[in-house]
Amino acid sequence: MPPSIALWPGAAPGETGKIGPEHEMTKEGDPLTGGRPVVRLGDISTPTITVFRPPAEKDTGAAVLVCPGGGYYILAYDLEGSEVCEWLNSIGVTGVLLKYRVPRREGLPRYAVALQDAQRAMGLVRSHAKEWGIDPNRLGVLGFSAGGHLCTVLSASEARTYPRVDEADDLSCHPNFQILVYPAYLLKDVTGYVLGPEVAVAPSTPPTFMVMTEDDPEHPEDVLAYAMELKRQKVPMELHLYPTGGHGYGLRPTNELVTTWPQRAADWLRNRGLLAHN
Amino acid sequence: MTSSVFRCAWALVATAGMLEAAPPAIPIWPGAAPGERGNIGEEYDSTTPQDALIAGKPAIRLANVSVPTIAIYHAPADKNTGAAVLVCPGGGYNILAYDLEGTEVCEWLNSIGITGVVLKYRVPKRDGQAPYFAPLQDAQRAIGIVRAHAKNWGVDPMRVGVLGFSAGAHLCAALSASTSRIYSRVDDSDEVSCHPDFQLLIYPGGLLKEGQGYTLAPEVAVNSSTPPTFLVMAENDPVHAENILAYAMALKAERVPLEMHMYPTGGHGYGLRPTKDFVTSWPMRAEDWMRSRGLLEHN
Numbered sequence: 001m002p003p004s005i006a007l008w009p010g011a012a013p014g015e016t017g018k019i020g021p022e023h024e025m026t027k028e029g030d031p032l033t034g035g036r037p038v039v040r041l042g043d044i045s046t047p048t049i050t051v052f053r054p055p056a057e058k059d060t061g062a063a064v065l066v067c068p069g070g071g072y073y074i075l076a077y078d079l080e081g082s083e084v085c086e087w088l089n090s091i092g093v094t095g096v097l098l099k100y101r102v103p104r105r106e107g108l109p110r111y112a113v114a115l116q117d118a119q120r121a122m123g124l125v126r127s128h129a130k131e132w133g134i135d136p137n138r139l140g141v142l143g144f145s146a147g148g149h150l151c152t153v154l155s156a157s158e159a160r161t162y163p164r165v166d167e168a169d170d171l172s173c174h175p176n177f178q179i180l181v182y183p184a185y186l187l188k189d190v191t192g193y194v195l196g197p198e199v200a201v202a203p204s205t206p207p208t209f210m211v212m213t214e215d216d217p218e219h220p221e222d223v224l225a226y227a228m229e230l231k232r233q234k235v236p237m238e239l240h241l242y243p244t245g246g247h248g249y250g251l252r253p254t255n256e257l258v259t260t261w262p263q264r265a266a267d268w269l270r271n272r273g274l275l276a277h278n
Numbered sequence: 279m280t281s282s283v284f285r286c287a288w289a290l291v292a293t294a295g296m297l298e299a300a301p302p303a304i305p306i307w308p309g310a311a312p313g314e315r316g317n318i319g320e321e322y323d324s325t326t327p328q329d330a331l332i333a334g335k336p337a338i339r340l341a342n343v344s345v346p347t348i349a350i351y352h353a354p355a356d357k358n359t360g361a362a363v364l365v366c367p368g369g370g371y372n373i374l375a376y377d378l379e380g381t382e383v384c385e386w387l388n389s390i391g392i393t394g395v396v397l398k399y400r401v402p403k404r405d406g407q408a409p410y411f412a413p414l415q416d417a418q419r420a421i422g423i424v425r426a427h428a429k430n431w432g433v434d435p436m437r438v439g440v441l442g443f444s445a446g447a448h449l450c451a452a453l454s455a456s457t458s459r460i461y462s463r464v465d466d467s468d469e470v471s472c473h474p475d476f477q478l479l480i481y482p483g484g485l486l487k488e489g490q491g492y493t494l495a496p497e498v499a500v501n502s503s504t505p506p507t508f509l510v511m512a513e514n515d516p517v518h519a520e521n522i523l524a525y526a527m528a529l530k531a532e533r534v535p536l537e538m539h540m541y542p543t544g545g546h547g548y549g550l551r552p553t554k555d556f557v558t559s560w561p562m563r564a565e566d567w568m569r570s571r572g573l574l575e576h577n
Contacts, residue, residue: 193492193527207542214529214536221530227540228492228523230513237513241526241538243506257570271542271556
């Protein structure tokens with residue numbers, strides 16, 4: 001894996017050193033996903049980004065910040081992180097893996113520190129765009145489950161939720177597009193199809209791609225409600241809802257059709273002109 | 279008893295299959311269709327040279343249909359899976375896009391081993407009736423005929439689905455919601471179920487109760503007996519993507535297996551003619567869906 005870069009020059013905002021050290025929580029006997037174990041990182045207090053560059057001959061200049069899921073308790077760091085960056089590289093996209101802070105910090109909304117980390121990461125990537133060969137206007141986000149929620153919170157946020165650190169924080173942290181894979185927590189109330197205020201949709205919400213299954217225990221109502229709002233606000237969207245597949249499959253192929261979503265996502269990226277070479 | 283007219287027609291079907299010509303359209307009612315009073319003009323193709331092309335080709339728009347028919351496109355014997363699909367063209371219950379959303383669909387179904395049955399249902403709307411009323415009679419009658427002839431046609435009567443476009447998709451949803459025949463029994467084919475085993479709704483129109491947000495119209499109400507459903511539509515469809523969002527919500531609430539693909543662009547009325555819009559790749563999604571449901575397994 002490429003080297004990781006610390007997001008914050010010192011301690012992350014609000015960190016008091018109570019959490020840590022970071023560790024892998026997967027135990028022997030935990031269920032396998034797509035036949036393989038999953039790395040579950042816990043107690044993260046030093047958030048990072050890791051930049052996976054595509055081969056030069058394939059490089060399109062597009063980049064995607066990848067937000068693993070894990071309920072804001074842990075991060076499924078390979079299944080919903082590094083493996084996704086490798087796939088992005090295969091279609092000529094730079095993958096930037098975000099290791100955001102978990103678990104939820106006491107007294108704050110579950111997404112609060114994760115949002116700070118995501119905002120900071122977007123600014124940092126844009127500030128290094130030239131150096132990393134990235135087009136700062138084709139920087140998207142892709143998240144799974146809680147990481148999908150984090151993407152939508154980031155898309156809805158209007159200003160940094162931490163005091164300025166350096167020039168990176170003067171650049172926009174708004175994604176140019178977003179890919180939500182089995183997103184969680186979008187609804188204020190599961191039966192009501194009402195979005196939580198932190199994920200409100202506006203005309204400025206970026207073009208959105210969504211995928212989920214009807215039998216997902218985290219509620220496909222999330223993507224249906226989000227789709228209704230995107231439609232209402234005339235935000236371009238694509239939604240693929242499959243009957244079965246459950247939750248937490250990442251992009252490991254199984255016999256469930258939903259695991260073909262990377263092909264749909266690549267088509268969508270291409271169709272939007274995001275994979276056109278510089 | 280099947281009338282001698284019918285027997286003669288089925289013989290023609292078999293002949294047509296051998297000659298690989300377009301199969302003949304066979305009247306589904308032995309006499310006049312229920313309620314017909316002979317006051318609808320002669321059937322004709324209402325497309326004019328001024329009409330817009332679809333994927334570079336014209337489309338047939340049949341008007342004044344008062345003799346509803348089915349035409350059976352048999353799957354080639356070496357590919358036949360036993361599954362069959364009644365295809366309902368759209369056209370706002372005013373006309374039928376008979377090739378774009380009918381015969382061309384049957385040819386695609388044949389290519390994946392499915393028998394396609396194109397339904398020519400009555401249009402336009404009959405005075406004093408809901409727009410879908412006479413078409414629903416035709417669709418109910420057609421499904422019964424297909425099941426009644428399943429053995430002869432190499433069709434598995436437990437794998438008879440429906441596929442409709444626009445108003446034709448509304449007709450499929452109304453058929454799935456109907457609990458009994460809405461016409462007087464004609465013959466034995468009206469004794470077998472007319473409930474579809476699965477349905478594919480392509481850019482459906484008219485599913486919503488007007489002015490009621492995401493509430494479905496009563497004639498397309500969803501319940502736990504609604505068949506497994508495949509939905510596809512473009513967000514920029516002028517007939518409103520809300521149709522499939524609302525239908526999907528209702529299916530989810532009733533735990534009916536559902537698959538839905540919404541693409542950003544593509545508009546309305548593309549049939550299955552491929553264009554640069556990704557929504558026109560829906561037949562591949564539909565084939566995968568039918569295969570994953572076990573519908574394409576050979577007998």
